[in-house]
Amino acid sequence: MSLLKPKLLCTLLARRTFHGRAQIGKREVVGHGLNGTYSYLDRADCPYPAIRWEEPGSHIDALLQKQKGDWKNLSLEEKKALYRHSFRQTFVEFDSPRGDWRIITGGVMFGLAFALWMSILLKKFVLPPLPESCSEESKQAQLKRMIEIRANPVEGIASKWDYENNRWK
Amino acid sequence: MLRSAARFGVLAVRQGVLCQRVAPAIGARSFSAAVEETDAEIDAHFEAYFKRADLDPWLLRKGLYDIHRRDMIPNPEICKTILKACRKLDDYALTTRFLEALKFKCRGEPALLAFILKEIKPTMDELGVSTLEEMGYDKPELWLEYPDDRL
Structure with missing residues (x-):
């Protein structure tokens, strides 16, 4: 019982799992690999993994x-087996x-279609109609009012309105 | 919260805690002394590296990875030394992998690859190393047909 002190247990576990040693079975460790862990990866930027595949x-x-x-x-077969x-x-x-690329393109298309239908259906069944001020007549009236109060006379709307002839400059 | 942080800061400065920590760090910072290595030196380094008497599989792969991640293509002499090192450590698979990595590094430079392969061909024949074309590894050997392609 005295052997199973928490500290010792931690040490044993750490030794077992260190760099993934517990997960590679009897595979031979042959190098450093990508980052020193005992992992196998086929990568063009790191072509020499740390362990053998089999x-x-x-x-x-x-x-x-x-x-x-x-x-x-x-023989050729033996070389390939090696x-x-x-x-x-x-x-x-x-x-x-x-x-x-096919499944990615398909997924993106599906997402776009879903978003489109959501916006259509929300607009049709859920959201209230746009306020009165968004109608075309209301917007024209707002524009007229801005011209009348001479809004933004230096660079804005009023500066583009010819007040003598009552038309756009 | 800010006030407590500020109070801590004032205290720390007053007691010299931060000053003590910061000052030596600035003083001890070492800047790199850029050492320019010529190409010939790098080539000689790697050739000597793969000829080391105490070369083991770990060091061999480390050297191969060092070459692979550098912005360089090993010259034929280094390639021959690597093949001989693989022979010494009895790792046939590594020669094929090295040739593949070499081909990968030479992508876009077919003339250079052809030159290197021509130069190291005698060594490969001497050691009994097959080329990628002989192995059939210049195109995929194991692969699955994509189901949609049958339509």
Whole structure:
């Protein structure tokens, strides 16, 4: 019981989960990778991940031994198997287009259509009509009134109205 | 709230807390002494790096990543040294990955890639390293047809 002090437990847990060591199984750690965590990512800007893609096992052990000999004795299939043991996808595979532009375009179109219909339906069934002052006659009357009180005589409306001939300059 | 913050500030300055903290930080700031490395020095550095006697898989990948993230394309001599280092550490997959990374760095410069590949071809033959074309990795090997494309 004295062994299970909280501090010791924390240390053990930290050691187990340090850099994701607990999550990679028996995979071989071969490098620093992107940021020092034991993670696998196929990225063009960091092509050398920290761990191998596959766990070592009976299917690959013989090949790994053969790899220590002359590489000229490796067949093409064996070379490919070695590559896929270390890496998940080749450069051209993870760089090629994924065809997801279709679903993105579709999603954006769906969102636009939804917003459009929402605004139409809200306008038709929910929102009250616009106030009287937004009607065309009311706006004309407002404009007339602004001219009459000579609003903004320097650069604004009144400056553009010819008061002697009663028309726009 | 502002008043309490201001009071803390006044107190801190009066007691010299902030002054003590700030002053040495300014004094101790070190500015970078720009060291210009010539291209030849960088090439020599990497060539020597991959020839190190104590090179292990970790250091090898670190060197490869260093080259990859630099604004440089390794010259044929460095490429040969890298291939030999991979041979020494018995990692065939890494040679293929390096060739792919090299091709990626040379995108838009096909003539340069062809030159480097021509120069390192003897070493590749000597070690038994296949080119990407021989491996079939110049185009995707494993891929799924997009369902909509069948329509």
